[in-house]
Amino acid sequence: MPDLTIIVPTRGRPGNLWDLWCAFKETSTGDTVLLAAVDDDDPFLLGYEQKLDWADGDPRLQLQVGPRLRLGGTLNAFAPTVAAGSRHIGFLGDDHRPRTAGWDRLYIEALEQLGTGVVYGNDLIQGEALPTQVAMTSDIVLATGYMVPPGLVHLYADNVWLALGQALGAIRYLPDVIVEHMHPIASKALWDEGYAEANSDERSDADRAVFETWRANDLDHWVQQIKEYPRG
Template structure:
């Protein structure tokens, strides 16, 4: 029987991060109600290492063309949504620190019925869901998990806006899913971080987010309110 909650982790060039994420996952006593799906690119030079790490640890690995964060997340979220009560996203630099965090997430989502939940990432806190879980009916209703436009940045702003617009987003301050990001001083920059945080890339995603707010947000909110 499929897990109630599927966490999708798109990753490139960081197989060591998957090992660290999974170590934290186990230390946090994550239950069988949650499953992990790592999504890797078929042109990633480190793909054999992903296959080794995931094979050794029994982690599901999906390999496909490089679609960047939003594209990869949507590909797997849309196809898997019918099979799970909820779909979540972790970056490969997120680490579950709170015991049974998944049970807390599912408790909140079942209470909401339809909605989103996120915890404290140790940096942005309530201000932004840098990781998230949402009921699958949101994804099937909208036809996406990550709104069209942004490639990497500003996607979490979209989730925050949608969740608050329908009044179905819940922040759990006592559940720590730590974001080991360079901007928080918790890791070193690498090629992946430099690519997505380049000023040109950041501005492109900011403009794409603004365009979605102007042209797509109201219609998407209306679809979700009709679902409710």
């Protein structure tokens, strides 16, 4: 099984996925797989399939097609199966770009040192404040059944991972590991329909409510499940 499998939910941006793949190929040195999760109703589905063909069968890039569940739903749909077949599991947006050579190996090494926990690098926007990209030990997902709280659609996933890592006492920030976030909030990309949908005031309010409810009612239970999870 791979040391690390990273899920990349993506819609309408096959060019973004290709740019991420190119950056991944240039910088990845670990036993890491990039799993692109694409909606079956994506109007650019053929473009994604073409990008996969261009990768010439490199097993480090995989494409999975399924129903549209938005970012949170997609992560939760794929994460249990991925976690069962990979020592560690992670998330990258299709607008993240690894810049540091060996970034994934450094993530894996940090997770091995933690035993159970969460690691993230410097996205050059949020830095230590939020893990907009993340890797975690697979037992976290196997114990809870989720990668983010059910009902969380897009925003506040990074707040969840930060809160969970802190509650576990097992989170590590790697400031010298650059995984740049090419987000329009930092004028590194143009606003498109996907960004507008994901970052509306209504979406923010709804996802914040899911996060705050989870933090108040479920976080401690997740921590208990993770700590009690049997490890071979």
